[in-house]
Structures are given as C-alpha cells and as structure tokens.
Amino acid sequence: MQIFHLLLRFYPPEHQTIFAPEMLAVLRETACEKRQRGGSAYIRFALKESFGLLRGAAAEWVAKLTNGNYMANQCPPGQAEQESSLPAEVVKARKHVQSIVAHMENAIANHQFEKARFFSYAEQEARERLRSLQQKYKIVE
Amino acid sequence: MRQVAPQQDANENKPLSEPVLLILMSLADEPRHGYALMKDIEELSKGRVRLSTGTLYGALRRLLNDKWIERFEGEDTARDKQSYKLTSAGYKQLEWELERMKQLTRAASRLMKSEVLK
Numbered sequence: 437m438q439i440f441h442l443l444l445r446f447y448p449p450e451h452q453t454i455f456a457p458e459m460l461a462v463l464r465e466t467a468c469e470k471r472q473r474g475g476s477a478y479i480r481f482a483l484k485e486s487f488g489l490l491r492g493a494a495a496e497w498v499a500k501l502t503n504g505n506y507m508a509n510q511c512p513p514g515q516a517e518q519e520s521s522l523p524a525e526v527v528k529a530r531k532h533v534q535s536i537v538a539h540m541e542n543a544i545a546n547h548q549f550e551k552a553r554f555f556s557y558a559e560q561e562a563r564e565r566l567r568s569l570q571q572k573y574k575i576v577e
Numbered sequence: 578m579r580q581v582a583p584q585q586d587a588n589e590n591k592p593l594s595e596p597v598l599l600i601l602m603s604l605a606d607e608p609r610h611g612y613a614l615m616k617d618i619e620e621l622s623k624g625r626v627r628l629s630t631g632t633l634y635g636a637l638r639r640l641l642n643d644k645w646i647e648r649f650e651g652e653d654t655a656r657d658k659q660s661y662k663l664t665s666a667g668y669k670q671l672e673w674e675l676e677r678m679k680q681l682t683r684a685a686s687r688l689m690k691s692e693v694l695k
Contacts, residue, residue: 451638455634455637458610458611458634458658459630459631459634461611462612462615462633463630465612466612466630484629485630485631488629488630488632489629489630489631491632492631492632492634492635493631495635496635499639506642507642510641510642
C-alpha cells in the first residue's frame with residue numbers, strides 16, 4: 437500500500453484532497469481481495485494499479501493545465517452543503533483540523549514519527565477548539 | 578467567477594467512452610461507491626472491462642465536473658466510502674447514448690442482412 441500512497445502524491449493537490457482517501461479505500465479493498473487469490477494475482481494487480489495511477493496522474497495534470505474549470509466547485513464530500521450554513525470561524529477551525537491531519541498522515545507516510553507526534557498534539561488542540569466553537573454555536577456534529 | 582456552462586455544452590451529445598458509459602449504466606439503478614462501481618462494471622461487461630482505480634477516478638472527476646453525477650450522502654457515508662448517483666443530466670446523456678447505439682445496431686443489422694441476401 438505504501439507504493440500507492442506515494443503514487444497518489446503525483447496527482448494535482450486538489451485531486452489528492454478530494455479523491456485520495458476514496459482511492460486508497462478502493463485500493464485497500466481490491467488488494468485484500470487479490471491477496472486471497474494468491475501471490476501472482478496480487479502482483480498483477482499491484483503492477484496494473486501502479487501504471488494506472490501514473491497514467492491517471494499524468495492525465496489529471498494535463499486536464500488541470502489545459503482546463504480552466506478543473507475541479508470547479510468541488511470540495512471534499514459533505515463539506516459543501518454544510519459549510520454554506522456554518523459560521524466562518526467554525527469553517528476555519530474545521531479546515532485547520534483537516535490540514536493538521538493531512539500533515540500528520542504525510543509525516544507517518546514518510547516515517548517521520550517525531551513530527552507526526554507533534555501534529556498529533558496539535559490535532560488534539562485544534563479539535564478541542566473546534567468542539568468549543570461547536571458548543572458555542574450549538575452545532576451537533 | 579468561473580463558468581462551467583461552455584464545457585458542459587461542448588460535452589453534450591458526444592459519443593461516450595466505454596468506461597464512462599459503464600459508470601453511468603452502473604449508477605442508473607442505485608448510488609454506488611468506488612469499489613462497488615468497479616465490481617459492477619466488471620459484471621456488466623462480463624469480465625471484459627476491469628477499470629483501474631486511476632481510470633475510475635479520472636472518469637468520476639470529469640463526470641462530477643460536467644454535473645452528470647453527484648455525491649450521494651447516505652446516513653453511513655464515510656470520508657473514504659463516498660457514493661455517487663446519476664443526475665438528471667447524466668440520465669439524459671445515458672438515454673441519448675443508448676438511443677445512438679440502438680440506431681447504429683439497427684443500421685448495421687440492415688446492412689449485414691442485405692449483404693447476406695446478395
């Protein structure tokens with residue numbers, strides 16, 4: 437799975453933010469299924485998906501550079517509908533949490549565990565702040 | 578302010594690629610998430626088409642941009658198990674494509690029949 441994490445980083449950042457968790461979930465499920473079918477099925481799957489991700493990343497960069505509407509009006513699942521009705525400071529606090537989590541995942545993927553621990557503490561603080569804001573505005577998660 | 582209309586117009590009534598057609602067909606009966614889509618597409622094509630994750634999400638991104646599909650928020654929707662459903666524009670495109678294919682099939686059958694009779 438490490439190789440897929442790495443290959444997904446070749447995608448444009450907007451694409452990564454929105455689709456990377458879903459793509460990883462699909463890859464994880466498929467990997468699990470292929471592993472049960474044996475070693476050669478798993479290797480074929482890993483090779484096919486690796487080339488697919490590389491080709492996909494190249495295609496997405498071409499789309500981004502040639503299309504002014506690339507990922508227009510798209511945001512992470514569930515966020516658009518909710519954010520339009522939320523107070524600005526709650527939206528900001530939520531984005532802060534997401535950003536810290538992204539940094540932490542990145543640090544873990546790169547085996548920078550000291551850094552990951554730092555972000556883990558930062559995440560706890562950010563979540564605490566988000567929780568208090570949600571209480572202030574009586575928002576149920 | 579970005580405008581999406583010109584791109585949508587440009588994409589209307591163009592023959593669909595096979596992965597896009599299969600994705601739209603798969604979403605026609607019920608919302609599905611990525612893995613379910615892949616499995617359903619494999620079944621629909623009788624094992625002939627096996628989309629890679631890169632191809633699937635490239636197509637999903639374009640379909641979302643064109644507003645032919647949209648995210649479906651079920652009660653148990655997790656961040657990494659996002660489902661998609663067909664929009665009315667997507668449904669119209671699918672109907673148009675199926676009609677186009679029927680016409681082609683009819684024309685081809687007529688031609689082949691007349692060739693056999695010669």
